[in-house]
Amino acid sequence: MEERILEFIGDLRRAELRISTAEALDALAASAEVGLTDRETFKATLASTLVKEARDEDTFNRIFNLYFLDLEALGEGLKKALGPEDPKVQDQLDRLANEENLDLDELTELLMRGQGSEMEMAIRSGSQNAGLERLMYFLQVGFFSRRISDQFDWSAIERDIERIMQALEARGLDPGQLARIRNYLELRLEAFRRMIRQHVQRELERRAYRAGERLTREVLADKPLFALTPDEVAQMKNVVAKLARRIKDALALRQRQEHKGRIDTRRTTRKSLSYGGVPMEIFLKRRHREKPKLITICDVSDSVRNASRFMLQLVWSLQECFSRVRSYVFVSEIAEVTQAFSLHPVERAIEWALKGAPVDYHCRSDFGFAFSRFANTELESLDRKTTILLLGDARNNYNDPQAWALRQIRERVKGIIWLNPEGQWGWGIGDSVMPLYAPACDIVRECRTIGQLGEVVDHLVYQWWRRGR
Amino acid sequence: MFESVEEVQQRFRDARYIANRRISTVIFLAARMGRPVLIEGPAGVGKTELAKTLSDVTGRALIRLQCYEGLDEGKALYEWQYAKQLLYTQLLRERIGELIADAPSLPEAVSRIAGQDDAFFSYRFLSPRPLLQAIRSEEPVVLLIDEIDKAEPEFEAFLLEVLSDFQVSIPELGTVKSRHIPLVVLTSNNARELSDGLKRRCLHLFIDFPVPADELEIIRLKVPEAPERLARAVVAAVQKIRTLELRKPPSVSESIDWARSLVILNAKELDPVLVESTLTMLVKYEKDIERVKGALDKVLAGTPA
Numbered sequence: 001m002e003e004r005i006l007e008f009i010g011d012l013r014r015a016e017l018r019i020s021t022a023e024a025l026d027a028l029a030a031s032a033e034v035g036l037t038d039r040e041t042f043k044a045t046l047a048s049t050l051v052k053e054a055r056d057e058d059t060f061n062r063i064f065n066l067y068f069l070d071l072e073a074l075g076e077g078l079k080k081a082l083g084p085e086d087p088k089v090q091d092q093l094d095r096l097a098n099e100e101n102l103d104l105d106e107l108t109e110l111l112m113r114g115q116g117s118e119m120e121m122a123i124r125s126g127s128q129n130a131g132l133e134r135l136m137y138f139l140q141v142g143f144f145s146r147r148i149s150d151q152f153d154w155s156a157i158e159r160d161i162e163r164i165m166q167a168l169e170a171r172g173l174d175p176g177q178l179a180r181i182r183n184y185l186e187l188r189l190e191a192f193r194r195m196i197r198q199h200v201q202r203e204l205e206r207r208a209y210r211a212g213e214r215l216t217r218e219v220l221a222d223k224p225l226f227a228l229t230p231d232e233v234a235q236m237k238n239v240v241a242k243l244a245r246r247i248k249d250a251l252a253l254r255q256r257q258e259h260k261g262r263i264d265t266r267r268t269t270r271k272s273l274s275y276g277g278v279p280m281e282i283f284l285k286r287r288h289r290e291k292p293k294l295i296t297i298c299d300v301s302d303s304v305r306n307a308s309r310f311m312l313q314l315v316w317s318l319q320e321c322f323s324r325v326r327s328y329v330f331v332s333e334i335a336e337v338t339q340a341f342s343l344h345p346v347e348r349a350i351e352w353a354l355k356g357a358p359v360d361y362h363c364r365s366d367f368g369f370a371f372s373r374f375a376n377t378e379l380e381s382l383d384r385k386t387t388i389l390l391l392g393d394a395r396n397n398y399n400d401p402q403a404w405a406l407r408q409i410r411e412r413v414k415g416i417i418w419l420n421p422e423g424q425w426g427w428g429i430g431d432s433v434m435p436l437y438a439p440a441c442d443i444v445r446e447c448r449t450i451g452q453l454g455e456v457v458d459h460l461v462y463q464w465w466r467r468g469r
Numbered sequence: 470m471f472e473s474v475e476e477v478q479q480r481f482r483d484a485r486y487i488a489n490r491r492i493s494t495v496i497f498l499a500a501r502m503g504r505p506v507l508i509e510g511p512a513g514v515g516k517t518e519l520a521k522t523l524s525d526v527t528g529r530a531l532i533r534l535q536c537y538e539g540l541d542e543g544k545a546l547y548e549w550q551y552a553k554q555l556l557y558t559q560l561l562r563e564r565i566g567e568l569i570a571d572a573p574s575l576p577e578a579v580s581r582i583a584g585q586d587d588a589f590f591s592y593r594f595l596s597p598r599p600l601l602q603a604i605r606s607e608e609p610v611v612l613l614i615d616e617i618d619k620a621e622p623e624f625e626a627f628l629l630e631v632l633s634d635f636q637v638s639i640p641e642l643g644t645v646k647s648r649h650i651p652l653v654v655l656t657s658n659n660a661r662e663l664s665d666g667l668k669r670r671c672l673h674l675f676i677d678f679p680v681p682a683d684e685l686e687i688i689r690l691k692v693p694e695a696p697e698r699l700a701r702a703v704v705a706a707v708q709k710i711r712t713l714e715l716r717k718p719p720s721v722s723e724s725i726d727w728a729r730s731l732v733i734l735n736a737k738e739l740d741p742v743l744v745e746s747t748l749t750m751l752v753k754y755e756k757d758i759e760r761v762k763g764a765l766d767k768v769l770a771g772t773p774a
Contacts (some may be wrong), residue, residue: 023669026502030502030672038492041490041494044495045498052665052668275552
């Protein structure tokens with residue numbers, strides 16, 4: 001069982017749960033304490049030692065079900081396969097096994113009175129040399145089932161059954177009873193064969209799941225955003241949520257600054273009174289960490305639709321994390337969407353921002369116009385704590401870029417960060433005016449893939465906001 | 470302490486706490502393995518209550534450390550009372566004078582005073598705070614560290630050190646090692662991410678809102694005077710309200726409060742007027758209240774009227 005648990009932990013790790021060796025050892029020690037009798041208890045044991053984040057619970061549950069069978073359900077299934085319970089037959093068989101030394105094959109013993117769980121264990125050990133690691137396609141299920149069943153000595157079982165029947169006949173059972181017992185044993189044999197096939201199928205599922213997870217992460221992280229299908233976009237939702245969470249966590253860490261800063265004379269003097277005027281304890285003034293203000297401006301024109309979708313998702317999550325986020329979208333007209341984003345759940349908010357916001361979606365994107373409008377109306381509300389996060393490809397359709405507007409905005413804020421979903425090679429070619437805007441920005445990053453978005457977020461968290469502390 | 474998971478469940482139940490399989494398993498493991506338990510979950514699902522009940526069930530004293538922003542070692546572990554020490558020294562100046570009066574040389578006088586170190590560096594001048602209390606306790610205790618997420622990360626690192634070997638060194642007095650490993654329960658409301666180290670050290674328990682059957686059981690236990698019909702209606706309504714995407718969904722403690730107030734109002738069943746007038750017991754934000762009022766039909770649908 002330990003191996004099974006370790007293998008399980010390996011899969012959890014592959015699914016991006018961080019599990020240390022110490023935790024793995026804990027899991028083993030803890031499961032030894034509670035045993036395997038109760039599935040719920042066993043599950044709770046593994047969960048409490050391995051899963052330390054509530055958000056990983058779903059992954060855990062999913063993988064757990066692939067690994068550890070619901071034996072009760074299995075028992076039920078077996079019972080159903082066997083038809084109505086036949087205690088009389090079982091009784092006969094038990095008596096026979098107890099009274100006569102038939103020297104049966106192990107598997108026959110199992111067939112005579114084994115539980116579902118024991119059968120499962122037998123299949124598992126039988127499958128050890130079957131080369132299941134090469135199992136990849138559904139068509140192989142039959143082949144591997146056969147390979148596993150080849151591990152068992154079926155002719156010995158047939159022989160054993162014959163011997164059992166003879167022994168029973170010798171005891172003087174009437175033909176009707178004999179037929180019933182034979183039927184019972186054959187049904188169990190059939191159920192066992194079916195269990196082998198089920199085992200292989202589950203193994204396939206587990207493998208497919210494992211490969212799928214890896215594929216999702218590795219391939220999608222490097223796939224350009226514009227090339228993602230709607231399905232893939234949905235799959236990447238968790239990734240974006242994690243990114244937002246990372247920003248939140250980094251900023252929510254309230255750093256204690258006890259060993260830095262100016263002396264708080266008032267508190268120090270007050271406390272010194274209890275030591276006869278000697279300043280035994282020194283108090284320092286706490287510096288208040290500025291809370292970052294964030295303004296996001298997102299191009300929602302058709303050319304960057306997929307990228308905006310991600311960006312809006314990030315914006316939405318950010319807005320949930322911080323009180324001071326304001327969000328804007330534009331094509332050429334610019335509009336604030338903060339209110340709508342805080343009211344609606346993420347899906348609806350994004351759909352709305354991409355289709356229903358009060359901007360004209362049918363015109364061509366015009367960054368210059370949007371920036372000049374923004375500068376005219378919002379300039380007053382900007383301050384040095386504000387960071388502006390811009391998403392757009394800077395393809396201005398040969399309109400006036402009005403770079404002065406962006407420079408003017410830059411003068412009022414802490415900084416401007418521009419994320420461009422287009423590859424760097426394209427900047428400045430054709431109608432791209434990125435080089436004109438770049439000087440006004442503090443950071444300009446290519447942001448074509450989710451992987452790159454992750455890097456940007458890391459940069460923001462570890463350099464950008466840290467700097468201004 | 471406990472022989473089996475079932476025993477935990479039964480004994481908690483006897484102490485009027487409904488512990489599901491998961492909770493009892495974790496408590497059982499914590500007692501067996503001597504590990505701290507980190508409990509996370511929404512506010513008001515009985516995290517703190519669990520620690521209190523654990524102390525009841527095991528007959529151990531409960532020592533509680535409430536965390537807050539700015540909590541430091543001085544307030545959590547011990548504080549050296551310099552003022553008291555200073556006062557004693559001043560009051561005893563004459564005695565000290567006598568002691569060294571006939572010392573032939575300065576080094577001799579110093580070593581005579583040094584001989585009295587024990588008098589000046591003793592537990593007398595130390596005020597123990599919860600952590601030290603738990604470590605020094607003669608009897609095994611339950612240590613509850615409440616809302617650890619409110620304290621700073623630095624404190625967490627310090628706590629990790631204490632929790633890993635249950636000993637602290639006090640420069641003035643030397644190392645203190647605990648006699649018994651206390652049962653440690655930490656709770657967190659998830660205001661911020663806790664450090665990996667702490668999580669790794671602890672058994673993790675996530676308590677969510679209870680399933681209807683458990684919640685009904687809780688109401689029956691905590692508000693025994695509520696008629697069965699009312700209790701069922703309350704649970705059904707609360708469970709539905711929780712699905713409404715509120716800013717702060719009603720917790721177990723709030724549904725208990727609500728049930729109590731309904732009993733005081735002598736209600737036998739729920740009707741829209743009654744619910745609307747007592748809604749503030751259950752939902753605390755203006756927007757949430759509006760939302761529940763808007764969905765009142767849905768909330769009360771299917772409850773025995």
